[in-house]
Amino acid sequence: IRYIDDLQLTGKRVFIRVDFNVPLEGRRITDDTRIREALPTIRRALEMGGKVILASHLGRPKGADPKLSTVLVAEKLAELLPKKPGDKHEVIHADDCVGDNVRKQVNDLKAGQVLLLENLRFHKEEEANDEAFSRELAALADVYVNDAFGTAHRAHASTAGMVPFVKEKAAGFLMRKEIEYLGDKVLRNPQKPFVAILGGSKVSDKIKVIESLLPKVDALLVGGAMAYTFLKAQGIEVGKSRVEEGDKLALAAKLLDTAKRLKTPLVLPIDHIVCADLEGKGPVKETPDQVVPVDMMGLDIGPKTRAMFTQRIRDAKTVVWNGPMGLFEVAKFAEGTRSVAAAMSINKDAITVIGGGDSAAAVEQMGYADKMSHVSTGGGASLEFLEGRELPGIKALETK
Ligand code: 3PG
Numbered sequence: 470i471r472y473i474d475d476l477q478l479t480g481k482r483v484f485i486r487v488d489f490n491v492p493l494e495g496r497r498i499t500d501d502t503r504i505r506e507a508l509p510t511i512r513r514a515l516e517m518g519g520k521v522i523l524a525s526h527l528g529r530p531k532g533a534d535p536k537l538s539t540v541l542v543a544e545k546l547a548e549l550l551p552k553k554p555g556d557k558h559e560v561i562h563a564d565d566c567v568g569d570n571v572r573k574q575v576n577d578l579k580a581g582q583v584l585l586l587e588n589l590r591f592h593k594e595e596e597a598n599d600e601a602f603s604r605e606l607a608a609l610a611d612v613y614v615n616d617a618f619g620t621a622h623r624a625h626a627s628t629a630g631m632v633p634f635v636k637e638k639a640a641g642f643l644m645r646k647e648i649e650y651l652g653d654k655v656l657r658n659p660q661k662p663f664v665a666i667l668g669g670s671k672v673s674d675k676i677k678v679i680e681s682l683l684p685k686v687d688a689l690l691v692g693g694a695m696a697y698t699f700l701k702a703q704g705i706e707v708g709k710s711r712v713e714e715g716d717k718l719a720l721a722a723k724l725l726d727t728a729k730r731l732k733t734p735l736v737l738p739i740d741h742i743v744c745a746d747l748e749g750k751g752p753v754k755e756t757p758d759q760v761v762p763v764d765m766m767g768l769d770i771g772p773k774t775r776a777m778f779t780q781r782i783r784d785a786k787t788v789v790w791n792g793p794m795g796l797f798e799v800a801k802f803a804e805g806t807r808s809v810a811a812a813m814s815i816n817k818d819a820i821t822v823i824g825g826g827d828s829a830a831a832v833e834q835m836g837y838a839d840k841m842s843h844v845s846t847g848g849g850a851s852l853e854f855l856e857g858r859e860l861p862g863i864k865a866l867e868t869k
Contacts, residue, residue, distance in 0.1 A: 470648075470866050471639040473510055473614050479518035480580055484610030485510060485641065486627050486862075488619035488846065489525035489542045498545055502833065503619060505549060506846050510616045510641030511583065512550070520578040522609055524566060524627055526590040526620065533591040543585045550583070560585055567592065567605040575609045595626045603630030616641025618648075619825075621862030622850040628862040640866050643846065648863070650843035651789075651854050654820045660786035661687060666778065666809055668693030669792030669827065672713055672721050677856040678791065679724055687785075688734045690778050692770045692794035692805055696738050699725065700759060708743070708761035736781070740771030742795065742802060749801040769795025770805035782812035782819075791824035791852065797831050806831050814840035825851035 487507045492499045514521050523546075528537040543562040550558035559582065563571045566586035578584055589595040594602030603626040607613070613635035615621070620628055621644070632638055640648075654660075665686045667675050672695045682689060691699060697710035702721035712718075728735035743765040744753045754765070761767045770778070782788055790813065794805030806828075813821040814837045821841045823829050826848035832838050845851040853860060 470863070472645055473513055473639045473641050474517075476612060476637055476639055477517075478514055478612060481519055481611040482522060482575060482578065482609060483514045483519035483612045483614060484522045484524065484606070484635070485514060485614045486617045486620070487511075487523055487525050487641075488617035489523075489539065489546075490527055490619065491542065493528070493541070496541060498541060500830070500833065501545055501549065502844075503846050504542065504545055506643045507616050507641070508549060510614065510643060512552075513642070514614065515581055515583070518580045519612070520575075520580055521583045522575060522578070522586065523583065524586045524589055524606070525617065526595065526625075526627075527588045528590070530588060530590050532593070534588075537588055537590075539585055539588050546583070546585065558583065563587055565591070567602065572609065589625075589627050596623075598624055598626050598630040600630065602626050604634050607631040607634035610635045611637070613638040614641050615639075615862055615866055616643045617862065618644050618845070619847040619850050621847070621860040622853040622858075624861035629865045632865040633868075638866055640863075644863075644866075646843065647845060647847065647851075647854075650820070650822050651824070651845060651851060654842075655787060655789045655822050656681075656685070656855065656857065659685065660820060662785045663787040664688050664690065664781050664785040664789075666690040666692070666782070666788070666790040666794075667792050668695065668794045668806075670694040670711060672698045672724075673717055674852070675792065676720060676724070677858075678852060680727070681855060681857040682789075683724075683728055683731055683733050683735070686733060688736055688781055689728065690736045690781060692738060692774070692778070692809075693792050694767075695792070696770075697761070697767055699735075699737050706760045706763065707767065708763050708765045709745070710761050710767040736777070738767075738770045738774040739777065740773045741767040742769035742771055742804070743767050744801070747796065747799070749799050753801050768799075769797075769802040775805055775808040779808055779812040782809065783816055785816065785819050787820045787822075788813050788816065789822045789824055789855070790828055791826065791855065793827050793831055803835075807835055810835055810837040813837070824855055
């Protein structure tokens with residue numbers, strides 16, 4: 470893979486695919502991390518004398534939808550782009566991503582200017598990876614840069630289809646950082662001991678990650694609702710806890726067998742925080758052991774488990790974490806997730822990587838994000854990456 474600073478950009482039209490798919494509440498961007506993380510690449514392209522064209526999707530629109538216009542992102546970017554707080558950098562917004570008007574706007578661009586295209590997904594051809602649409606996007610570019618790690622698991626026109634039609638291609642700095650941490654420092658050359666922590670609600674979402682990590686890690690710690698499927702598969706009473714029934718129980722049993730065969734500890738919670746109510750109304754209790762009372766739900770890992778996980782994390786040299794330990798959105802069930810974040814943040818000798826999605830949101834919200842070696846901007850993309858799969862957006866940069 471080539472990187473942006475391997476290229477000559479002076480006077481060139483630099484098309485940068487970014488992932489500006491930020492969470493919105495009405496017209497407010499509630500988390501601008503993905504925009505901030507793309508700044509180093511955008512700034513470098515400008516410093517190198519490029520004419521910068523930015524393209525992203527936002528949400529999952531069915532056709533053009535003003536609520537999902539990238540115009541909001543353009544305003545935010547104009548604030549964030551200057552290095553001095555308070556300054557603004559002009560960000561021109563195009564009201565489409567293809568067509569005559571956009572071509573004209575691109576041709577009028579001067580070195581140092583930034584043009585943000587309208588939401589790529591306003592055209593169904595983006596997700597269909599349509600060739601004619603890919604060629605139209607490619608016609609806007611002298612150079613293609615992909616910095617959209619969060620969308621690298623999608624084979625869409627802007628992440629894959631257009632790439633062969635542009636003369637030069639490279640990855641941006643965010644893409645490089647994600648590949649360096651998730652790829653080199655976690656999957657390929659982890660310092661040992663290497664501990665992975667997986668949580669979230671479903672085992673079925675994590676099967677491939679578990680299979681990919683089990684042979685590599687020294688221990689796999691499991692929390693969140695998925696732990697109850699594993700416990701139930703071992704015949705332990707889990708009360709009214711959320712479990713995946715049927716074949717997922719057999720699958721959990723199989724994963725436990727695989728761990729045993731590999732002699733890799735797959736560590737399940739040894740106690741829980743339980744309640745009969747998801748919002749924590751009614752009594753909240755700690756269980757003395759792995760058993761959940763029949764009328765209760767396990768909603769977080771208990772204090773003994775927190776201490777055990779903390780110790781494992783403190784002894785590790787590489788830690789990767791994906792998925793919360795409990796229903797952390799409710800304060801009474803957030804302690805398990807907080808304790809994992811805290812233990813990771815304290816271990817300064819370790820490479821600590823948050824594999825995106827809910828755990829990244831939790832770490833951000835709880836104020837630990839700056840203390841990690843890396844917080845991935847990918848949700849689905851980081852999971853697929855950790856599964857060991859080839860991501861189309863990265864593959865497109867590799868091929869000749
Ligand atoms: C994400 O947020 O995971 C990426 O931006 C991809 O979005 P998608 O799941 O709608 O393709």
